[in-house]
Amino acid sequence: MTKINLLNYSISALENFFLELGEKPFRATQLLKWIYQLGNRDFATMTNLSQHLRQYLITHCEIAVPEQVEEQIAVDGTKKWLLRLVDGNFIETVYIPEDGRGTLCVSSQVGCPVGCSFCATGFLGFKRNLSLAEIIGQLWFAVHKLSPLKGVRAHAITNVVFMGMGEPLLNYESVIQAVELMLSHSAYGLSKYRVTLSTCGIVPGLRRLRNDSEIAIAISLHAVDDVLRSQLIPINEKFPLTTLMEVCNDYFKDRRRFVTIEYIMLDGINDSLGQARQLAKLLSHGRYKVNLIPGNLTGNDNFRPSRQEQIDSFRGVLLATGINTITRKSRGAEIRAACGQLMAKTI
Numbered sequence: 001m002t003k004i005n006l007l008n009y010s011i012s013a014l015e016n017f018f019l020e021l022g023e024k025p026f027r028a029t030q031l032l033k034w035i036y037q038l039g040n041r042d043f044a045t046m047t048n049l050s051q052h053l054r055q056y057l058i059t060h061c062e063i064a065v066p067e068q069v070e071e072q073i074a075v076d077g078t079k080k081w082l083l084r085l086v087d088g089n090f091i092e093t094v095y096i097p098e099d100g101r102g103t104l105c106v107s108s109q110v111g112c113p114v115g116c117s118f119c120a121t122g123f124l125g126f127k128r129n130l131s132l133a134e135i136i137g138q139l140w141f142a143v144h145k146l147s148p149l150k151g152v153r154a155h156a157i158t159n160v161v162f163m164g165m166g167e168p169l170l171n172y173e174s175v176i177q178a179v180e181l182m183l184s185h186s187a188y189g190l191s192k193y194r195v196t197l198s199t200c201g202i203v204p205g206l207r208r209l210r211n212d213s214e215i216a217i218a219i220s221l222h223a224v225d226d227v228l229r230s231q232l233i234p235i236n237e238k239f240p241l242t243t244l245m246e247v248c249n250d251y252f253k254d255r256r257r258f259v260t261i262e263y264i265m266l267d268g269i270n271d272s273l274g275q276a277r278q279l280a281k282l283l284s285h286g287r288y289k290v291n292l293i294p295g296n297l298t299g300n301d302n303f304r305p306s307r308q309e310q311i312d313s314f315r316g317v318l319l320a321t322g323i324n325t326i327t328r329k330s331r332g333a334e335i336r337a338a339c340g341q342l343m344a345k346t347i
Contacts, residue, residue, distance in 0.1 A: 001060075003060060003061055003062040003064075004060055004061045004062070005061075005062055005063070005064045005133050006031070006035070006057075006061050006062070006063055007035070007063055007064065007065065007132065007133035007136055007137050007140070008131055008132050008133040009132075010132065010177040010180060010181070011028060011032070011180060011181065011184060011186070011187075014028040014031065014032070015028040018031075021053070021056065023053060027049065027053070029186045030046070030048055030049060031046070031049070032181075032184070032186040032187050033186055033187075034046045035063055035140070035187075036140065036181065036186075036187035036188055037186075037187070037188075039140070039143060039144050041062075041063035043057040043058045043061070044058060063140075064086070064133065064137070065133075065137035065138075065140050065141045066083035066084065066085055066091065066134060066137050066138060066141060067083060067084045068081055068082070068083060068084075068141070068145075069082045069083065069084050069090065070082040077096075077097045078094065078095065078096050078097070079094070079095040080092055080093070080094050080095075081093045081094075081095075081141070081142075081145070083138065083141070085110070085130075085134055089110045089127055089128070090110075091107040091110060091130070091134070091138075091164070091165055092107060092164060092165060093105065093106055093107060093138045093141070093142060093164060094164065095142055095146065095156075095157070097156070100158075101158045101159055102146070102156040102157050102158055102159070103157070103158070103159040103160070103161060104138070104139060104142050104157045104159070104160050104161070105161050105163045105164045106135060106138045106139065106160060106161070106162060106163075106164050107130065107135075107138065107164030107165035107166055108129070108130055108135060108162055108164065108165070108166040108167070108168040108171045108174070108175055109126065109127075109128070109129050109130055109165055109166025109167065109168075109170070109171055110124075110126075110127035110128050110129075110130065110165065110166070111124035111125050111126045111127045111165065111166070112124070112125075112126060112165060112166045112167055113125075113126035113167065113170060114167045114170075114200050114233065114234070114235050115234055116200065116220075116222075116232060116233050116234075117231065117232050117233075117234075117302075117303075118222075118232060118264060118266065118295065118303050121165045121166070124165075129166075129170070129171040129174060130166070130171060130174060131174055132174045132177045132178055134174075135174055135175065135178040136177075136178045136181050136182070139157070139160060139178075139182065139188065142157060143156075143157060143188075158190075158194060159190075159194045159195070159196070160182055160190060160194070160195045160196070161195075161196045161197075161198060161218075162175065162196065162197045162198055163196070163198040163218070167199060167200060167202065168197050168198070168199060169197070169199045169202035169205030169206065169209065170202060170205070172205055172208065172209075175197070176209070176212055176213060179195060179197075179213055179215055180213075182195050183195065183215075192213075192214045192215050192216070193216060194216075195215040195216065196215065196216040196217065196218055196260070197209065197215055197216070197217050197218070198217075198218040198219075198220060198262065199217065199218070199219060199220065200219075200220045200233050200235055200236075201219060201220070201221075201233070201235070201236070201239050201244040202235070202239065203239045203243055203244060203247055206244075206247050206248070206251070207247060210247075210251055216257075216260065217251065217259055217260070218259075218260040218261070218262050218291070219244070219248060219259060219260070219261055219262065220233070220262045220264075221261050221262060221263055221279075222262070222263055222264050222266075222270060223236075223270050223275075224241075224270070224275050224278040224279045224282055225241070225278070226240050226241055228269070228270060229241060232269075232270075241282070245282060245285070245286070248286055248288075249285045249286035250286065251286070252287070255287070257287070258287045258288055258289045258324070259286065259287065259288050259289075260288070260289055260290075260291060261279075261283065261288050261289070261290045261291065262291050262293060263279070263290060263291065263292050263293065264293045264294075264295050265292055265293065265294055265295055265305065265306035265310070265311050265314065266295045266303050266304070266305070266306060267295070267303075267304040267305060267306045267307065267310070268304075269303070271306040271310050271311070271314055273313060273314065273317055275314075276313075276314045276317035276318060277317055279318065280317060280318055280321040280323060283323060284321070288323060289323070289324040289325070289326075290318055290323055290324070290325040290326070291325075291326055291327075291328045292311055292314065292315055292325060292326070292327045292328065293327075293328050293330075294306065294308075294311060294327070294328075294330050311327055312327075315327055
């Protein structure tokens with residue numbers, strides 16, 4: 001008999017699950033705390049559930065998470081896990097430790113359908129969307145891996161970013177349900193400011209997300225005109241810059257919040273000072289902050305990272321116009337865990 005993986009249930013679906021069993025919906029909250037706050041997968045030890053209910057769960061249900069195949073650790077402490085899914089597909093999840101924070105980079109798809117020319121994940125093509133269990137299971141796995149005895153209140157993960165394999169807005173339902181669990185005080189209780197969804201600019205998905213959630217967003221922009229951006233990010237032909245920026249310019253109702261712009265610096269392609277001035281003009285109609293990301297080696301010989309002095313000059317142009325701009329440190333590049341390098345290759 002195939003057991004029901006309860007990680008695949010959203011909060012409302014879990015409440016309905018218990019109602020159908022003749023139980024009160026608050027059983028969902030109890031179970032959520034056992035699973036996510038205490039990291040417990042053993043129904044027999046969930047003592048505030050009745051013995052009858054525990055036996056039913058033991059017989060019919062499970063808490064199944066992706067299986068670790070490989071762990072790689074970079075010199076800066078970045079960890080990358082290769083995880084096997086139940087159908088034999090693989091994904092990668094990355095943990096980035098910093099002073100006072102720990103960021104988990106999760107995947108939302110096996111491969112990616114967008115096919116950005118500078119991204120190794122795009123070389124894989126698209127295989128399928130991840131389920132809710134496979135997305136939230138990455139966080140469950142990482143919390144247990146990093147803090148097996150501490151429980152969620154003391155675990156090492158403070159931030160989650162949807163910047164792993166895949167385009168999260170093309171797997172909207174599973175992603176938004178995972179976000180709900182990440183934010184829920186009955187589950188992980190993360191702040192809406194500390195969960196970030198990165199997208200190449202799926203405009204209908206952005207409009208939905210703006211209404212459904214208050215998490216942070218990051219836009220993978222990488223170019224300041226449609227010709228170049230369509231070469232780098234083919235889906236730009238469907239959602240060109242004018243359409244994308246119209247949504248982003250007034251994305252947050254809270255005037256204190258900013259949309260993050262991610263801009264990979266590629267030598268001789270998108271890093272001229274003229275392009276910096278164009279970027280400043282493009283961003284002048286909204287509230288933005290910019291992360292400049294030194295390009296990482298992905299196996300495509302057409303792209304090289306920009307020189308540091310060029311990145312600094314590019315940043316100086318943006319700062320001079322009042323745009324908060326930082327150069328993001330590349331983390332875990334030697335284990336291919338940095339931006340654009342995830343490929344989920346097995347040994």
